[in-house]
Amino acid sequence: MQNELSLNELGSYSADDDLPEMPEECEESEKAIEALRSRSDEERSIFINIVVIAVTLLACAAYFIATTSSRRFSDEGNKFSLQRLANGKFTAEISKRYYSTIAYPKEIKSIAQKISGFYGIGGGVDYSDGSNTGAPGGNNSGSGAAPGVRETQKSSSHNEQTVTTAETTSGTAATTFPHEVQTIYDTIFSRTTTVSTELGWDPDDPYSHKITITTTTNNDEPDIASTTTAAPQKTDTSPSTSETELPPEETPTASETDQPTVSVTEEQSDQTEPGDNTSEETGEPTQPEAPEDPEEE
Amino acid sequence: MIYSELLFFLGVLPVSVLLSFFDRSAEYKNLILILTSVAFLSWGKPLYVLLIFSTVIAEYALGLGISALRKKSSPAAAALLLADLLMNAGVFLLYAHNYIFPDSSKLHLGASLIPIGAGYYTAKGFSYAFDVYTGKCRAEKNIFCLMTYMVSFHFLMAGPVVRYGDTEPYIRKRSIGGKALSDGLSRLVFGLGKIVILAQAFHRISVSGLEGREASVIGSWLGMAAFLAECWFSFTGLCDMAKGLGLMNGFDYEENYRDISFGELMTGYLKSANTTLVKLFSDVLGRAPGSGNAFIAGAGALIGCVLIALWYHISRMYLLVGLALGALLLLERLFLSKLLGKLPVALKAVYVLLFSHIILGGLYFDSFSDHKHWVGTLFGRGAAGLMTDSFGKTLLANIWLVAAAFICACAPVRKALGGLLARAGKSSSQAYTAVSVIKTVFTAALLVVCVITLAAEAA
Structure with a gap:
């Protein structure tokens, strides 16, 4: 082309000379360069995204597998057999152990x-x-x-x-x-605690009688407590002419020191069928401890 | 096993994806997909394997029969289609709604035997036979291709109800590119975040508002809104995870939900979720004679609403909700859409949200009287004040998540934010890299938070 100049000819020009007009860059090449740049940016971001997320996912997977593997495939209680595999117990046990042996809970x-x-x-x-x-x-229903x-x-x-x-x-x-x-205080079904106290009786005391006092406490409303007292059971110790009556068959529950015995029971009223929260894993509210038996002292 | 279990996405998923990269052939990828799908579906429920094989063989035979008879004798082909419908309906009722059979019945199964995803599985099976009957796709002669379509675990939790004609090209030949893998991973993590974090936040708010000792007006309104939001994010989260799983395996399924819009009133609002299932019902019911007539089309919409409601759960309340929604759709087809169509979008939104709130709220309750009582509290009857302290505290304790959920669900806000980031990235190569790195770090952090949350709840 007429406008093409060799390098030697270009070098002959001095800096102050008017250089011949250079052709403008093609617009299409600019667009192509821009497209290539954005494509390389996109591919770089895709690569970074894949690597970071995949490594994170695999690291989490490796951590959980490594910390739970020793007990998950143990033969104790989870022996592999075709029958256990067919009825799903083998895989169910693996799942159970995977979740129950998570490290550092x-x-x-x-x-x-x-x-x-x-x-x-x-x-x-x-x-x-x-x-x-x-x-x-998620749900386990089929729909x-x-x-x-x-x-x-x-x-x-x-x-x-x-x-x-x-x-x-x-x-x-x-x-x-x-x-x-x-x-216990957050459930909406009522829960009561019943404490019954039996006052012991002395067989030698003709005027002693057995009284049972039952105190029922509504744990949702502790201020409201009901107390019932069983009718005293009188003993007839009047001597007969012919023979001496034996003491009644009811034996005293108290020791000789006439200490009242306390038994504590806990009842639940309006209770529905127990769900999973009745299992040991979820934990039950602890029952109040019974007082020490004086006989042990 | 479900998508949001640790054992799935930290165990089955990485193994499935890594194994599928060992060979490029579609046959090998299909084999890996079938094996991992069967393991996924039968985890703890091994009898499901028998169900899978028997129904795939039945669908294969029925599909070939319908294809052969379709042109010779239409009634015979229709009879085979009906047989396919009855078979899938039977499997659906037996496995997806086994609770309708009393304990004493021989059909009552223990929970350990009920497979997951029977609803979408049977919907897919019937859609295949239906498409062969209508000529949308040809009957598949390769049973392994059909098995790949039927058992693939990607879309058994929350759809989509992919049609065989759309999936067949991918079954026969597919490749997994970098972009698909990247998009699939991101989509999987965002779906997991919706389920583990957002849906659980709305669950806490709904429990506080609807099951508190004292009902309040705001608690009733926002508690039910939180329940509907929990359902939305749980469902769309599973759909996102399914889409991500598909992309990572070389499939490109259609979306099973779309952005909530109020322009088409309640009809458009209801179609925004489970779009593929709605489309299947529309295709089937749309073949009824006279469906071009507005009243018949409206009646079809009513029937479709009832069927879809019962598809989710067979109960009196779901039936009532389906009837109420269907009646509203019928009225919209008859005259309401013309009457309300000229209103501004804000008023349309009020109409849709008010009616959906009251009608769909029935899904929460077991009895109509409970639902009626709740409607009363919406307007102050039986409510102990405007708002309780406990509900207020629960709402505040999850307020940032509520804001994040709003950004996710509100399409104009989400698109504006996405546009802002895209404009920031276009300024230079370094800006583009910075924006993409921020997105990647956010996604990875979300994944770690989800894993920690799941582990904390399981521990």
């Missing part, structure tokens, strides 16, 4: 609780009474999700009388799921 719960503090203002979720579901948000999700939670809540939000002593709100442990 307290630390994980503590971290989860701190993270939940960022969910809003005023406090987070209390994980200290969690149950071993491991799968929130699908959406309202079915609620059905699973509702069915468990109907068995266990879903708790309301309870305020902790620190003033933060703690909400428990229906399947979680229900503390």
